[in-house]
Every structure is written in structure tokens, then in C-alpha cells.
Amino acid sequence: MTEELDTAWVRSRFPALDPALALFDNAGGSVPARDVVDRARAYLDREMVQLGASYPRSRRATELFEAGLTAGADLVAGAQGEIVLGASTTANLSLLARAMVPLVGPGDEIVVTDLDHEANRGAWLRLATQRGATVRTWRVDRETHELTEGGLLAVLSPRTKVVCFTHCSNVVGSLHDVRTFADRIHDAGALACVDGVAFAPHRRVDVRALGVDAYALSLYKVYGPHLGLLWVSPSLLPRLENQNHFFHAGSGTTALMPGSASHELVAAIPGVTAYLRSLDAHHGGAGTLESAFEHIARHEEALARRLLSFLRGHPRVRLIGRADASAAHRVPTITFTVEGTKSAAIPSALDERGIGIRFGHFYAPHTVEAFGLEPDDGVVRVSMVHYNTRAEVDRLVAALDEALGG
Numbered sequence: 001m002t003e004e005l006d007t008a009w010v011r012s013r014f015p016a017l018d019p020a021l022a023l024f025d026n027a028g029g030s031v032p033a034r035d036v037v038d039r040a041r042a043y044l045d046r047e048m049v050q051l052g053a054s055y056p057r058s059r060r061a062t063e064l065f066e067a068g069l070t071a072g073a074d075l076v077a078g079a080q081g082e083i084v085l086g087a088s089t090t091a092n093l094s095l096l097a098r099a100m101v102p103l104v105g106p107g108d109e110i111v112v113t114d115l116d117h118e119a120n121r122g123a124w125l126r127l128a129t130q131r132g133a134t135v136r137t138w139r140v141d142r143e144t145h146e147l148t149e150g151g152l153l154a155v156l157s158p159r160t161k162v163v164c165f166t167h168c169s170n171v172v173g174s175l176h177d178v179r180t181f182a183d184r185i186h187d188a189g190a191l192a193c194v195d196g197v198a199f200a201p202h203r204r205v206d207v208r209a210l211g212v213d214a215y216a217l218s219l220y221k222v223y224g225p226h227l228g229l230l231w232v233s234p235s236l237l238p239r240l241e242n243q244n245h246f247f248h249a250g251s252g253t254t255a256l257m258p259g260s261a262s263h264e265l266v267a268a269i270p271g272v273t274a275y276l277r278s279l280d281a282h283h284g285g286a287g288t289l290e291s292a293f294e295h296i297a298r299h300e301e302a303l304a305r306r307l308l309s310f311l312r313g314h315p316r317v318r319l320i321g322r323a324d325a326s327a328a329h330r331v332p333t334i335t336f337t338v339e340g341t342k343s344a345a346i347p348s349a350l351d352e353r354g355i356g357i358r359f360g361h362f363y364a365p366h367t368v369e370a371f372g373l374e375p376d377d378g379v380v381r382v383s384m385v386h387y388n389t390r391a392e393v394d395r396l397v398a399a400l401d402e403a404l405g406g
């Protein structure tokens with residue numbers, strides 16, 4: 001098996017990548033793999049008729065839609081009947097919270113964190129208001145910028161109904177021990193709802209190994225089409241209230257997909273898993289997702305090491321989050337502020353050099369506040385994925401060095 005990632009091959013699989021732009025805004029959204037683009041186009045070109053009828057064209061379109069659900073299941077190591085597809089994770093988590101109305105009553109408690117994107121907070125706060133439940137906040141550790149088991153235990157109670165937390169923050173990129181957290185949550189008799197959006201582009205997701213009740217990710221950040229994927233455990237699914245037409249009650253995940261999801265985008269999802277399998281096969285593996293993500297993690301760690309070593313050594317940079325690059329602890333989403341310079345000034349100084357980075361609160365204003373920073377100016381974020389190259393990181397380091405001065 002090849003150790004080094006063949007980035008020339010990888011980049012040839014992404015038609016939108018452009019040597020003139022070093023794209024480091026991937027936690028916002030990755031570009032799609034060629035296989036994804038081809039499948040969406042082919043569906044629109046040749047296959048698109050209404051699903052569910054008996055004529056052969058309709059049977060074929062239905063098969064392609066179902067193949068999308070199967071590939072979504074494959075991506076999280078779940079089963080097809082456990083997959084909900086919707087416009088986005090924000091939409092899917094709002095829908096899940098609405099479907100949980102019967103499970104939460106007055107005096108119950110819902111736990112959210114201050115390290116989460118608003119997608120995994122706002123919906124739960126609205127549910128709490130609607131049901132007369134109390135919200136408790138699991139606070140991020142101010143030193144490590146991570147969620148801890150101690151922090152969780154401090155907010156769990158016999159009234160806790162659901163705990164909503166992130167596998168990996170989109171601001172600092174640290175990984176959490178979801179399994180341990182989920183076990184503690186279940187010991188307390190509550191449900192674990194996890195935001196995996198910032199994790200899924202970088203590591204293999206295995207929902208059963210994680211032991212959670214619901215897991216959300218955004219396919220458009222995992223080299224796929226602009227859709228959100230929500231996995232719901234078979235034990236939770238029948239307890240959720242129908243969100244579709246009345247005759248869809250009791251229909252499994254269809255009850256959670258009102259109006260369905262964009263068919264041409266669903267038909268493109270197998271392009272994500274096909275790409276990842278081909279990546280592993282290209283590097284001498286058997287074409288498994290596990291091994292594909294091992295290649296990805298190794299390469300990403302090398303990219304993170306290079307950038308972190310520059311940032312750590314710069315006198316004006318304040319690194320937020322882990323200073324080490326270890327793939328066991330972080331993904332290459334790297335965040336910092338610069339003493340004496342507004343975060344807003346940094347990305348624009350790099351725009352004309354063909355480097356795409358970003359500043360702000362990244363829809364996690366509570367997180368930025370918890371770090372003692374002003375949400376409007378926020379932080380500077382460099383978010384890499386495996387199609388980034390060492391040469392691009394070198395370009396970024398040189399540009400930052402020049403823009404920041406010594």
C-alpha cells in the first residue's frame with residue numbers, strides 16, 4: 001500500500017479545483033468529486049421522471065434514488081432505512097427537533113453546548129421553548145477548547161431527555177470521544193444527537209460504533225451534492241412524530257422527508273462513496289472506506305503539521321485549539337487570531353494571491369464568545385481537506401508571513 005497520498009491523482013478527480021486558487025475554505029464546503037458531478041448530470045440528462053410508477057423509466061429513476069440512500073448509509077456504516085436526506089443539516093436537525101415534540105415535556109431538560117454550530121442549538125432551544133423544557137449548556141473547556149466528560153456529567157440529570165453535541169467543532173477541529181459521551185448520556189436515560197458535519201469529510205463515520213441516536217452530516221462538505229444526511233437509530237425512528245403527509249405516518253424515514261429530497265442530487269450520492277473507494281484502490285488498498293479515510297487522515301496530518309509549526313512560531317499569532325497536528329486528536333481545521341490586527345483584514349490580504357481563507361464566527365457565535373473573542377470579528381480559519389497539497393500550504397505560509405510581518 002502506498003504511504004504518500006497521490007495528490008495529482010486526487011486533484012484530477014475534482015474538476016472544480018484550480019491551480020490558481022489554493023482553497024482553504026473547505027469546512028464551509030468542499031468541491032464535488034467528478035463522479036458526483038457526472039451522476040447528477042446524467043440523471044438530469046437522461047433519467048429524470050417521477051419516481052414510483054410501474055413504467056421502466058420510472059422504475060430506473062426509483063432505483064437511482066434508492067442507490068443514493070444506500071450510498072448515504074454506506075458512508076456512515078448504517079442501513080438504508082435509517083437515512084434521512086434533506087436540504088441541509090440545519091433543515092434536518094430542525095425537522096428532527098420537531099419530530100421529537102412528543103418525547104419532551106414541561107420540566108424536562110435539553111442539553112446543548114457552546115461549542116456547537118447553531119444548527120445543533122437553535123432547533124433544540126425552540127423545542128425547549130415550545131414544550132416548556134429547560135435548556136442546560138454543556139460548556140467548552142476554556143483551556144483546551146474541547147468538550148469534556150466532566151462538563152457533560154455536570155449538566156446531566158434524571159430530567160435530561162436529549163443531549164446535542166458536536167463530534168468535531170467547525171471552529172477548532174478537535175475530535176471528541178463520542179462513544180464515551182454517548183454511553184454517559186444513555187446511563188442518564190437520555191438521547192445523544194451528534195453533529196458530525198465537521199468530522200465526516202476527514203474520518204470514517206461508523207454510527208453503530210459511536211453508539212448515538214442521531215447523527216447529522218452535510219454531503220456538500222464530503223465531496224458530494226448540496227444535501228444534508230441525517231442518520232436515525234432504529235430504536236429512535238418509530239418514536240418520532242410524522243413530519244410528512246398523514247398517510248406517511250409509520251413509514252420509517254419517509255415520515256422525516258416531507259416532499260422528498262432533490263432527486264438529481266440524491267442520484268449523485270453514490271459518486272461520493274465511489275470516489276473514496278477509488279482513492280483507496282489507487283493507493284493499493286482493497287477499496288474500502290475505512291482504508292480511504294486512513295490515507296486521508298495521514299495526508300491531512302502532514303498538512304496540519306506544516307501550518308501549525310508556522311503559526312506556533314509566529315510571535316503575533318494566538319492559536320485557538322490544539323497546537324499538535326495528530327490525526328488522532330484533530331482534523332486540519334486550524335484557527336487563530338493575530339495580535340494587533342482584525343481577523344477581517346487577514347483573508348482579504350490573501351485574496352489576490354490566490355489563497356481562499358475566511359474569518360468570522362462560522363455560525364458558532366457562542367463558541368467564539370466562549371473563547372473570549374468578539375463574534376463579529378471572530379477568528380481566522382484555514383480549513384484543509386485531503387485534496388490540498390503541501391505546496392499550497394507552503395504558499396499559504398509564505399503569504400501569511402508576508403501579510404503578518406515578524
Ligand SMILES: Cc1ncc(COP(=O)(O)O)c(C=O)c1O
Pocket residue numbers: 027028087088089090091117119120166168169170195197198217218227228363
Ligand atoms: C459543524 C457544522 N454543523 C452544522 C452546519 C450546518 O450545515 P448546513 O449548511 O448543511 O445546514 C455546519 C455548516 O457549516 C457546520 O460546520
